[in-house]
Amino acid sequence: MTNTHQLTSDFDLARAASIGDRNAFEELYHRHHRRVYSLCLRMTANPSEAEDLTQDVFIQLFRRISSYRGEAAFSTWLHRLTVNQVLMRLRKKDIKFEITTPDGELPINAEENSGSSTIPPFVDSIALERAVTQLPPGYRTVFVLHDVEGYEHEEIANLLNITVGTSKSQLHKARMKLRSLLLKKV
Numbered sequence: 001m002t003n004t005h006q007l008t009s010d011f012d013l014a015r016a017a018s019i020g021d022r023n024a025f026e027e028l029y030h031r032h033h034r035r036v037y038s039l040c041l042r043m044t045a046n047p048s049e050a051e052d053l054t055q056d057v058f059i060q061l062f063r064r065i066s067s068y069r070g071e072a073a074f075s076t077w078l079h080r081l082t083v084n085q086v087l088m089r090l091r092k093k094d095i096k097f098e099i100t101t102p103d104g105e106l107p108i109n110a111e112e113n114s115g116s117s118t119i120p121p122f123v124d125s126i127a128l129e130r131a132v133t134q135l136p137p138g139y140r141t142v143f144v145l146h147d148v149e150g151y152e153h154e155e156i157a158n159l160l161n162i163t164v165g166t167s168k169s170q171l172h173k174a175r176m177k178l179r180s181l182l183l184k185k186v
Contacts, residue, residue: 045132090141
């Protein structure tokens with residue numbers, strides 16, 4: 001077995017873990033488990049579910065570590081693995097992505113007022129996180145993938161098996177809902 005203290009890069013650790021070095025895998029876990037948990041929590045808004053998903057991600061990582069070829073940064077590869085694991089869990093639970101606001105409509109003149117109704121700059125991150133957890137699951141997933149994780153609408157559409165238009169619509173509605181939730185707090 002390799003001494004993991006000599007392996008500084010994630011790539012080297014992944015290679016060592018793929019040939020059975022448990023210490024290397026453990027080091028990867030220690031380096032990345034908080035980030036994986038945070039992503040799972042942002043996507044599910046449920047701490048217990050996020051813990052379960054984090055465990056599932058690292059089980060999948062253990063099984064698939066040999067498929068990591070180093071073409072992308074390890075953290076990018078693990079991020080994609082995590083998002084896919086969360087999305088598979090959401091699909092298994094048969095969560096339907098909502099296409100309309102809770103009242104079934106877009107707010108009146110939402111398109112016209114979307115630029116003027118901005119979130120005040122003094123809204124803190126705790127209030128924002130609380131508001132995100134109040135979003136319907138479909139809105140929350142698209143919002144996190146696009147605005148937090150930086151995915152493009154085409155990527156989100158492929159990941160969620162929805163149309164690009166649905167992704168854009170859900171993001172718009174998520175932002176409108178967040179604005180109303182945050183402005184109520186002010």
